[in-house]
Amino acid sequence: MPSIDIRHPHSLAPAKARKAVEDVAKKLAERFDIQYEWDGDVLNFARSGVDGKIAVSPEHLRVTAQLGFLLGAMKGPIEAEIRRVLEEKFK
Structure with a gap:
């Protein structure tokens, strides 16, 4: 099963x-019917064909x-596209 693993530095406050x-998760939910929920500092997301998470440190x-x-x-x-959005939102 193909996987994605991206680390992106940021200097934003937590x-x-x-x-x-x-904000990104809301847009994905609207566009692609992705379900998401927070578990501490990890946003879990899923839909048919994809299962993932975004960990915020x-x-x-x-x-x-x-x-x-x-x-x-x-x-x-x-x-x-993920890298492009990260560059845009987390400079």
Whole structure:
């Protein structure tokens, strides 16, 4: 099963980093029917074909996801889009 594992540094205060992750999760939920919930400082998300999480720490974010067969074929573009959004939201 293809997977994504991205670490992205940030310098936001913990509450601001968490808010930015929440904003991204809301957009994903609207666009792609992704379900999400917080478990401490980890946002878990899932839908058919993807299961992942975004862990928020004081210095970086870590995005991990397991992709199903169909989405696995699009791993490159999905990973590129995640990196683009992280660059935009967490400069």
